[in-house]
Amino acid sequence: MEATARAHPNIAFIKYWGNRDDHLRIPANSSISMNLDGLSTETTVEWADDIAADYLILNGTAQTGPALERVQRHLDMLRRRLNLSAYARVESTNNFPMGAGIASSASSFAALTVAGVAASGRGDIDERELTRLARLGSGSASRSVPGGFVEWHSGDSHETSYAESMAPENHWALVDVIAVISTAHKAVGSTEGHKSASTSVLQTARVADAALRFEQCKRAILDRDFVTFAEVVERDSNLMHAIMMTSRPPLFYWLPGSLEVMESVRSWRSEGLDVCYTMDAGPNVHCICTQERAAEIETRLRQMTYVVDVRTAGVGGAASVVRVSKR
Amino acid sequence: MEATARAHPNIAFIKYWGNRDDHLRIPANSSISMNLDGLSTETTVEWADDIAADYLILNGTAQTGPALERVQRHLDMLRRRLNLSAYARVESTNNFPMGAGIASSASSFAALTVAGVAASGRGDIDERELTRLARLGSGSASRSVPGGFVEWHSGDSHETSYAESMAPENHWALVDVIAVISTAHKAVGSTEGHKSASTSVLQTARVADAALRFEQCKRAILDRDFVTFAEVVERDSNLMHAIMMTSRPPLFYWLPGSLEVMESVRSWRSEGLDVCYTMDAGPNVHCICTQERAAEIETRLRQMTYVVDVRTAGVGGAASVVRVSKR
Numbered sequence: 001m002e003a004t005a006r007a008h009p010n011i012a013f014i015k016y017w018g019n020r021d022d023h024l025r026i027p028a029n030s031s032i033s034m035n036l037d038g039l040s041t042e043t044t045v046e047w048a049d050d051i052a053a054d055y056l057i058l059n060g061t062a063q064t065g066p067a068l069e070r071v072q073r074h075l076d077m078l079r080r081r082l083n084l085s086a087y088a089r090v091e092s093t094n095n096f097p098m099g100a101g102i103a104s105s106a107s108s109f110a111a112l113t114v115a116g117v118a119a120s121g122r123g124d125i126d127e128r129e130l131t132r133l134a135r136l137g138s139g140s141a142s143r144s145v146p147g148g149f150v151e152w153h154s155g156d157s158h159e160t161s162y163a164e165s166m167a168p169e170n171h172w173a174l175v176d177v178i179a180v181i182s183t184a185h186k187a188v189g190s191t192e193g194h195k196s197a198s199t200s201v202l203q204t205a206r207v208a209d210a211a212l213r214f215e216q217c218k219r220a221i222l223d224r225d226f227v228t229f230a231e232v233v234e235r236d237s238n239l240m241h242a243i244m245m246t247s248r249p250p251l252f253y254w255l256p257g258s259l260e261v262m263e264s265v266r267s268w269r270s271e272g273l274d275v276c277y278t279m280d281a282g283p284n285v286h287c288i289c290t291q292e293r294a295a296e297i298e299t300r301l302r303q304m305t306y307v308v309d310v311r312t313a314g315v316g317g318a319a320s321v322v323r324v325s326k327r
Numbered sequence: 328m329e330a331t332a333r334a335h336p337n338i339a340f341i342k343y344w345g346n347r348d349d350h351l352r353i354p355a356n357s358s359i360s361m362n363l364d365g366l367s368t369e370t371t372v373e374w375a376d377d378i379a380a381d382y383l384i385l386n387g388t389a390q391t392g393p394a395l396e397r398v399q400r401h402l403d404m405l406r407r408r409l410n411l412s413a414y415a416r417v418e419s420t421n422n423f424p425m426g427a428g429i430a431s432s433a434s435s436f437a438a439l440t441v442a443g444v445a446a447s448g449r450g451d452i453d454e455r456e457l458t459r460l461a462r463l464g465s466g467s468a469s470r471s472v473p474g475g476f477v478e479w480h481s482g483d484s485h486e487t488s489y490a491e492s493m494a495p496e497n498h499w500a501l502v503d504v505i506a507v508i509s510t511a512h513k514a515v516g517s518t519e520g521h522k523s524a525s526t527s528v529l530q531t532a533r534v535a536d537a538a539l540r541f542e543q544c545k546r547a548i549l550d551r552d553f554v555t556f557a558e559v560v561e562r563d564s565n566l567m568h569a570i571m572m573t574s575r576p577p578l579f580y581w582l583p584g585s586l587e588v589m590e591s592v593r594s595w596r597s598e599g600l601d602v603c604y605t606m607d608a609g610p611n612v613h614c615i616c617t618q619e620r621a622a623e624i625e626t627r628l629r630q631m632t633y634v635v636d637v638r639t640a641g642v643g644g645a646a647s648v649v650r651v652s653k654r
Contacts, residue, residue: 202569205532231575238577242529242569248558250565252590256583256633263579306583 001326002046003118007110007144007319008035009102011176011286013233013278014217015240016139016152018197018207025139026161028197029210030154032217033143035169035316036176039096041104042322043111045119047086057091074112074137081133082120096311102178102284105190109141110134110319118321127318131163139194147318149221151214169315172224173291177275179301180309181257181283190281196247206239213239226290230269230276233288237278244281255283257306264304273297328653329373330445334437334471334646335362336429338503338613340560340605341544342567343466343479345524345534352466353488355524356537357481359544360470362496362643363503366423368431369649370438372446374413384418401439401464408460409447423638429505429611432517436468437461437646445648454645458490466521474645476548478541496642499551500618504602506628507636508584508610517608523574533566540566553617557596557603560615564605571608580608584633588612591631600624 010033018028054072056063063071075088090112096102113134117125125133127146135142135152142162143150148169155161197203213236220229244251258279265277265287275289275297289297291314298310337360345355381399383390390398402415417439423429440461444452452460454473462469462479469489470477475496482488524530540563547556571578585606592604592614602616602624616624618641625637 201536202529202532202566205529209528235573235575235577238572239529242573245565246562246569248562250562252586254586256586259579259581259583259586 001119001121001324002044003115003324004042004044004322005111005115005118005319006040006042006322007107007114008037008316009039009041009096009104009107010035010140010143010150010316011278011288012140012143012280013221013229013288014210014214014236015280017194017240017243018203019139019194020154020156022195024158024161025135026156026158027139027152027154028203028207030214031140031143031152032150032166032214032221033140033152034149034174034176035144035147035318036102036313037169037316038313039102039107039311039316041092041094041107041111043090043092043108043115045112045115046089047084047119048089049086051087051089054087055089059093070137071112074109075116077136078113078116078133082117082122084120088116102280102282105138106140106144109137110144113137113141114145114319114321118324128162128164130319132158132161135161135163138190145319148315151218165318166218167221169317172221172315174315175289175291175294176313177287177289177294177297177301178311178313179261179285179287179304179307180311181255181261181285181306182308193244193251193281196251197243199248200243200246202246203243206243209239226274230274233276233278241279251281253279253281253283255306257304258283258285260304260306261285261287261301264300268297268300328446328448328651329371330442330651331369331371331649332438332442332445332646333367333369333649334434334441335364335643336366336368336423336431336434337362337467337470337477337643338605338615339467339470339607340548340556341537341541341563342607344521344567344570345530346466346521347481347483349522351485351488352462353483353485354466354479354481355530355534357541358467358470358479359477359493359541359548360467360479361476361501361503362471362474362645363429363640364496364643365640366429366434366638366643368419368421368434368438370417370419370435370442372439372442373416374411374446375416376413378414378416381414382416386420397464398439401436402443404463405440405443405460409444409449411447415443429607429609432465433467433471436464437471440464440468441472441646441648445651455489455491457646459485459488462488462490465517472646475642478545492645493545494548496644499548499642501642502616502618502621503640504614504616504621504624504628505638505640506588506612506614506631506634507638508582508588508612508633509635520571520578520608523578524570526575527570527573529573530570533570536566553601557601560603560605568606578608580606580610582610582633584631585610585612587631587633588614588628591627595624595627
């Protein structure tokens, strides 16, 4: 059978950085994110008897090397879980650029997992289990399976590390106005980056405080309290980057333009605009604001020298099966 | 009597950020610095019976408000220590700009202390005591009293918190090539900044690791081991700024140009140039290199868009009494 699934990337408000278990991708701390509407990965999986190996076509190009190997390992896991012996044809398309700070691995492994399970015909795998399976491919992919505002409970085992929606996409009309600073592929993949976290003497302290930030952020989202939300989101982003910059060797994702945008966002908020920033493992700055401010924020960002593009995304829904068919 | 003293500012390799005791300026961790030759504060102190209050002329302008008050408190302390009742005329001149990341409070309070003691005629106050007294005015001023490469033992009391030279100025021909990014006065004075350190959840971890960094840095200086020196100096600077950026509210001293220079310095070092960066509470980037590379580094920095000026300073000597006279 063949199935196509679509999943959204997500932007984390309480970051995942550092694993308790690298192999199972059990994170050091719980995290929170929102899915990004309008940005998506669409993946088709066909479990086929007529091919001799898994193959992967990404954005129209057949993949080899590490990218293919990572997907093959995920397919191996799915085969064990679904009791399949077939190889898979996988075709995947992202409608946004890879490796520039918009988490493509999250939407990719979420879509791959949902499509792979749907194509198997198994009806006994619930959303929570889907988030665990996606997590095994890429930690943050767990958060792209449920809809809206999502929490990934770190847990301390495969069973207890799963994601679930804390509020649906229509709970709070936030927009991620993404200031694109550079579209170059980042030098250090996230999987390797997570291993670097423990080389910073500050990581233990960051993780120890994470549960408090998680609760502050969750409460702010549920209450739609932008002031509290902004403070904890920016602090959490800066805490993650503080660990990155003090790792050995250091990881610097900020570019001069990133700093300029973050400074501007703080300044705009002090003028009364509800906007805050957060950054992932790349130079782009995610400016989170309320829907009524999004156009204004986009206009201001486009005027800045280092901002080469601006993308906007509202709150996205759950990963979904687009179609299933027998081949 | 009247005395004039000259002291150099210093650039810290292992930073002082955060106090164990704010009032006595007992630091949370020990620090290391080198004095900067060619940059100096020259201060004349006259203990006079014919004036009704302390007065301060700084760079030719009579001072009032917080700047005068801070000096008055220091003079009060000196009066108690020296058993004097006279007020003081203080005239001070810096040959470098204030508040832009070149520690003027260090050279200022070192020169003020040395001049004030010299003008009192007291011969029983040794260098170690001078560093304690300077420390009471501004923590890092303790390090501008001795010469060359200096260590400030944090201690845990007034008596045990003092600075001393670990190596003379001719031990290692390092140069601080200062990339000036902006000459604006910084928004948050260092005294207040130190209090902010404890608002970061990362400060305790930074301080806990400081003794190890101190030893690594001291060993590298004594061995003239630039590779080890560069790694620990940059890490220590990034650790301090990590605390600053995650304080509540956050303190961002980096400007876009600062990031650009730091990235360039890392790149040049990977090409084989012995150069490393360190930053204080301001946007300027101190590029520490060996004397034979200084001209090359200066040339490269001057070509960068955001670098508005470049100052170079070799290793400076101890604070010194320039002249003493009876008025």
